Amino acid sequence: KSHIETVKNFNASSEKELEEFRISYLGKKGILNDFFSKFKTVPNEQKKDFGKAINELKQEASSKIEGLKAAFKNQQEEKGIYGDLTKPGEQIEIGSRHPISLVKNQIIEVFSNIGFNVSEGPEIEDDWHNFSALNLPEYHPARDMQDTFFIQTDPKDILLRTHTSSVQVRYMENNTPPIRTISPGRVFRNEDISSRSHCIFHQVEGLYIDKNVSFKDLKQTLMYFTEQLFGKSKIRLRPSYFPFTEPSAEVDIYWGLETETDYRITKGTGWLEIMGCGMVDPNVLKNVNIDPNEYSGFAFGMGIERIAMLLYQIEDIRMFYENDIRFLKQFKSVL
């Protein structure tokens, strides 16, 4: 009976003390075993009470020990110490790459296979690299084609680049032909946000400079590219205007329903513009000290969002920037 009281009042200040307590009661040579072995010698009329008492003592001791053990464990876990490292872990959800990264990496892959390297430039640019060197002198009306975010306004020299063509200029300033490079990056335009356009988006610029580069090289490269990315597909080049290329064209991809069986891309109808391109204007080459009599080349620029929207059938460009986990989760890939 007195043992039951002792057990009830017991509190251990350390795990070691708790273990000593356990051994003294429940151990082989412990108090309980001692009582059990004495059981035989107890007079018959006392056996019932005695048995009851040792069973109660056993119960009390066991539950006391369990309780204290759990308390110690909790204390440790609060401190970040976890005892059982063999316990199965909790499942961790694996993230997925952003669709813009996936498509960007795909584009890089396609062009690296034909000898293009990857180059980058700053998002905060100066007037020279974003406009002037690209044959867009001050007050040239074509500057209004792209609504620019200026960082410095007096004079209007520092800005957020409106296209990745600025990287062309930097690359040609720092490298000599032959040049084969693509430049992915973020660009900024002061435009209203809608399902079709955003003030921040991504482009990939391509630049090829060598001796005797002609328009047919450009067209062949673009056909190779669209076929790699979209599967068997049909493109057309439509005459256009960019100050930094001459001649210039816009590339449309056929996005038709009638030819469903022939083309992998089947949603929507008709021709869809996917990029601008052209032969690098001789004035641009002169601006970066490349002799236009010796070298020629082509350039192109495409919007990554636009291509991702085609590939994944995404209807609203704003989805890319909302970080809605239900949207992002759908893009599982390791690329």
Ligand code: PHE
């Ligand atoms: N920079 C152009 C744009 O943003 C695209 C382009 C790049 C066109 C290179 C021709 C050559 O619209």
